[in-house]
Amino acid sequence: MAFITIGMLELIHSFNIKSDKSILEVGIMENKYLIGSFLLGVFVQNIVAIIPTFADIFELHTLNSTQWIITIIISFMPIPIMELQKLVNKERLSKKNITKINYKEKTIY
Secondary structure, rough: OOOHHHHHHHHHHHHOOOOOHHHHHHHOOHHHHHHHHHHHHHHHHHHHHHHHHHHHHHOOOOHHHHHHHHHHHHHHOOHHHHHHHHHHHHHHHOOOOOEEOOOOOOOEO
16 A cells, blocks of 8 residues: 555656646646656556556555545645645745745755
């Protein structure tokens, strides 16, 4: 269950970290490569979890419906957490009249 949860969480989190702006502002469907890699990742992970031969290699057990629901809920947790963090950052930056922070060059605009 942990393998599937962490894998799905990271795949879903990739939509959060693609921009400093909110997912609602940027849009989820803008990056076709990200969507393709997300779908491929979900597909491969489900194949590994569902097909017994692959599940045995990774020492996975079949999840029941309750475990799948818990896995999905936990996997989507980064979205509201990161959206809240982005909102807090936006408020802090607006109070300081800072428009952008370049973390690589460590400069503030």
